[in-house]
Amino acid sequence: MAPTALSTLATLTDAELVARALAGSEDACRGLVLRFERPVYALILRMVGDPSTAEDLAQEAFIKAFRNLASYDRERKLASWLFKIAHNTTLDHLRRGGLATVALEASGEDEGGGLADVLADTSTEGPAAAAERHDLARALERAIAGLRPEYREAVVLRYVEGLSYDEIAEATGLPLGTVKTFLHRARKALAVTLTAAGWGPETGSPPGS
Amino acid sequence: MKPRDPVARWLAAERAASEAEAEAALAALLADLDQPAPPAGFAARVMRRAAEDGVLPVAAAAPARWRSWSPRVSWPQVMRSTWARAAAVLLLLTSGLTVALALGALQPLLAGFSSGDLVAGLADLATAVGAAVTGLAEAVEYFAALRRAIALALGSPVVALALGLCLALAAGGFRLLHDILQRERSWSYVDPI
Numbered sequence: 389m390a391p392t393a394l395s396t397l398a399t400l401t402d403a404e405l406v407a408r409a410l411a412g413s414e415d416a417c418r419g420l421v422l423r424f425e426r427p428v429y430a431l432i433l434r435m436v437g438d439p440s441t442a443e444d445l446a447q448e449a450f451i452k453a454f455r456n457l458a459s460y461d462r463e464r465k466l467a468s469w470l471f472k473i474a475h476n477t478t479l480d481h482l483r484r485g486g487l488a489t490v491a492l493e494a495s496g497e498d499e500g501g502g503l504a505d506v507l508a509d510t511s512t513e514g515p516a517a518a519a520e521r522h523d524l525a526r527a528l529e530r531a532i533a534g535l536r537p538e539y540r541e542a543v544v545l546r547y548v549e550g551l552s553y554d555e556i557a558e559a560t561g562l563p564l565g566t567v568k569t570f571l572h573r574a575r576k577a578l579a580v581t582l583t584a585a586g587w588g589p590e591t592g593s594p595p596g597s
Numbered sequence: 598m599k600p601r602d603p604v605a606r607w608l609a610a611e612r613a614a615s616e617a618e619a620e621a622a623l624a625a626l627l628a629d630l631d632q633p634a635p636p637a638g639f640a641a642r643v644m645r646r647a648a649e650d651g652v653l654p655v656a657a658a659a660p661a662r663w664r665s666w667s668p669r670v671s672w673p674q675v676m677r678s679t680w681a682r683a684a685a686v687l688l689l690l691t692s693g694l695t696v697a698l699a700l701g702a703l704q705p706l707l708a709g710f711s712s713g714d715l716v717a718g719l720a721d722l723a724t725a726v727g728a729a730v731t732g733l734a735e736a737v738e739y740f741a742a743l744r745r746a747i748a749l750a751l752g753s754p755v756v757a758l759a760l761g762l763c764l765a766l767a768a769g770g771f772r773l774l775h776d777i778l779q780r781e782r783s784w785s786y787v788d789p790i
Contacts (some may be wrong), residue, residue, distance in 0.1 A: 421639070524604065
């Protein structure tokens with residue numbers, strides 16, 4: 389099959405991309421990876437905390453996806469299917485290595501490219517606002533990292549990737565009610581953490597109390 | 598807008614227990630954050646590993662052409678070439694030589710066999726086939742007897758009820774096992790709701 393320009397692949401729908409990949413187009417496979425590498429990697433990184441491990445697991449998730457691409461139901465959302473594979477791959481890894489030790493304490497603290505650096509972009513605002521933005525990013529990052537892994541995953545899938553409750557339930561294998569409960573609790577926990585960190589109102593009781 | 602504003606809006610919605618507003622505010626807050634991206638060259642590494650593992654989807658095979666094994670070249674046209682003729686002669690010579698050598702090598706082996714051995718071998722083969730057919734017939738008869746016995750037993754309401762109970766128990770057990778495995782694979786074993 390003749391090579392396809394990445395710009396052409398970018399205009400294809402997910403279903404078209406899958407169809408081309410199944411027809412044997414290596415470029416379509418590469419296009420699939422390029423389209424979903426960031427959300428899949430970001431989700432896994434949120435769950436395992438270590439960039440190197442996250443890359444290995446993301447690779448493994450895509451390999452599994454390729455291996456099972458023929459069984460993908462094109463009526464379903466491709467992102468949800470990939471997130472489900474990423475979820476299971478990561479969960480298997482965490483169960484092998486011990487779930488209790490999962491943490492994201494170090495992420496974004498010293499390395500460039502973290503949320504803090506993104507929000508600390510001073511190109512569009514003054515130094516004071518930039519500093520406050522940086523602090524907010526760091527506080528948010530710490531708050532999310534401090535969530536239980538299952539809450540963290542639900543938060544990322546819902547509020548970062550924009551999945552519906554049903555899609556999260558499908559990706560994580562959880563009942564719909566559990567997904568809603570996780571998200572509710574996660575939001576409350578984040579609110580409490582940010583309020584405690586000084587991001588709440590000057591007076592008044594903290595949210596969720 | 599100051600960075601504190603979206604946070605304040607979200608926290609206010611949480612305090613007001615406004616679920617939809619809180620969700621929207623938090624999503625808006627997190628939407629401003631850029632997400633971590635994989636290291637450069639990630640896609641290339643995935644593709645390389647996929648190629649190594651042989652997991653890239655392969656193009657569906659083209660419909661088989663009738664007599665697809667037949668050569669697509671025109672032999673008369675090919676044989677007009679001097680090189681092709683020379684290659685054909687060489688091929689015939691080497692093939693003939695190979696056959697002659699092979700026959701020479703097999704001669705001592707073939708000499709060891711007699712027509713009597715061949716007949717005895719065929720007789721043994723026929724005996725083995727007959728025994729296999731007899732065994733198959735016995736197995737068919739056994740299963741037929743078993744089927745008749747089960748049908749007779751199921752005629753009794755007590756046996757039918759017991760069998761139904763056993764099936765229900767087995768189905769329940771399988772369902773329980775399935776649920777346990779599903780739970781094990783999800784987060785809910787960490788935090789059962």
